[in-house]
Amino acid sequence: MRQSDVMVYLMTGFLDSGKTQFLTFTLEQDYFQIQGKTLLILCEEGEEEYDPKEMLKYGVVIEKVEDKEDLTEAWLEEMNRKHKPERVVVEYNGMWPVSDFEKLALPAGWKIEQKIATVDASTFQMYLTNLKPLFVEMVKGAELVLFNRCEDRGPLAGYRRSVKVVSPQAEVIFEDENGEVDNIFEDEVPYDLNAPVIEIRREDYGIWYVDMMENPDRYKGKVVEFVAKVMKPRAFPSKVFLPGRTAMTCCADDTSFLGYVCRSPYAPKLKPGDWVKVRAKVSFKNLSVYRGEGPVLDAENIEPAEPIEEMVYFN
Numbered sequence: 001m002r003q004s005d006v007m008v009y010l011m012t013g014f015l016d017s018g019k020t021q022f023l024t025f026t027l028e029q030d031y032f033q034i035q036g037k038t039l040l041i042l043c044e045e046g047e048e049e050y051d052p053k054e055m056l057k058y059g060v061v062i063e064k065v066e067d068k069e070d071l072t073e074a075w076l077e078e079m080n081r082k083h084k085p086e087r088v089v090v091e092y093n094g095m096w097p098v099s100d101f102e103k104l105a106l107p108a109g110w111k112i113e114q115k116i117a118t119v120d121a122s123t124f125q126m127y128l129t130n131l132k133p134l135f136v137e138m139v140k141g142a143e144l145v146l147f148n149r150c151e152d153r154g155p156l157a158g159y160r161r162s163v164k165v166v167s168p169q170a171e172v173i174f175e176d177e178n179g180e181v182d183n184i185f186e187d188e189v190p191y192d193l194n195a196p197v198i199e200i201r202r203e204d205y206g207i208w209y210v211d212m213m214e215n216p217d218r219y220k221g222k223v224v225e226f227v228a229k230v231m232k233p234r235a236f237p238s239k240v241f242l243p244g245r246t247a248m249t250c251c252a253d254d255t256s257f258l259g260y261v262c263r264s265p266y267a268p269k270l271k272p273g274d275w276v277k278v279r280a281k282v283s284f285k286n287l288s289v290y291r292g293e294g295p296v297l298d299a300e301n302i303e304p305a306e307p308i309e310e311m312v313y314f315n
Contacts, residue, residue, distance in 0.1 A: 007087050007113035012138040014094035018118040018148045020048035027058050036086025043093040068096050073105050080107040098137040115142045121150040139163050147174045150181055157188050164210045165247050200226035206312040209258050216284050225279040227305045230270045241267045243278050247312040264299035277305040
C-alpha cells in the first residue's frame with residue numbers, strides 16, 4: 001500500500017450526540033471492511049463505549065487522547081509508525097475547535113476523506129444558542145450531518161437551513177427511534193410557489209435562498225421578487241451583479257453574503273451597497289462562482305428600495 005492511500009474520517013459532534021453508536025455500526029458493516037488496519041482515535045468518552053476485543057474482529061485498533069494538548073503532529077506521527085494504518089477514524093471531542101485538528105500537518109499520505117457530524121436534535125437548540133461557533137466548525141465542510149432523536153419534527157426544517165447556510169454541500173439526515181424521517185420538508189415554504197410572481201418577504205429570504213439551492217426544479221422558469229443589497233464582485237461582467245443579504249454563520253465577525261447571480265442591462269448603473277427590489281426570472285447554469293450549477297436571475301425589473309434589516313435568519 002502506498003502512503004498516499006491513508007484515508008482519514010473525521011467524526012464530530014457534541015458529547016452524547018451519537019458519534020460512538022454511528023461509528024460502531026459503520027465499522028462493523030461489510031461495505032466498510034478493508035484488508036489493512038483501521039486506527040480509531042478517541043478524543044472523548046461518552047455513555048456508549050467501544051469493545052476493544054470486538055473491534056479487533058474488524059481490524060480496528062483504538063488509541064485514546066485524554067487532553068487536547070496531547071493531540072499533536074508528533075503524536076500522530078508516532079501512531080502512524082506504531083500501527084501503520086490503512087485507514088484512520090477520528091472521534092473528535094465536541095468541545096475542542098475542529099479547526100485545531102484541521103490545521104494540523106497530518107502524517108505523510110494522511111488525508112481527510114470525509115467529515116461527518118452527529119447532532120442530538122433534542123438538545124440542538126441549546127447548543128446552538130450557547131456554543132454556536134463550535135457547531136459551525138463541526139458542520140463547515142461536512143459531507144454528512146445526521147440529526148438523531150428527532151421526536152419533535154416542527155423545528156427540523158429550520159435546523160436543516162442552519163446547516164445548509166454553512167455547508168451547502170452537506171447531506172442532512174433526520175432520524176427518530178424508528179429510523180430515517182421522510183417527507184418532512186415537502187412544500188414547506190411560506191410563500192406561494194405557483195404565483196405568477198413569487199414574492200419573497202424580507203423575513204423569508206433565508207428560507208428562499210436555501211430552498212432554491214436545494215430544490216431547483218421548484219424554481220426553474222419561475223419569476224421571483226425580493227429586496228436585497230447590491231454587491232459587485234470585481235470578476236463579474238459589467239451587466240452582472242449579486243443581490244443578496246448577510247447571514248451570521250458563527251459570530252458577529254463571521255458573516256457570509258448570500259446572493260445569486262443576476263443579469264441586467266441596468267447593472268452598470270448600480271453601486272455596491274445600493275438597496276434594490278429585483279423581479280427576475282430564474283434559470284440554472286454552470287458557473288465558476290457556484291463551482292457547478294446554480295441559479296441565474298435574469299432581471300425583468302430593478303428599482304430602488306428602502307434599506308431593510310440586512311441580517312438573514314433561517315427559522
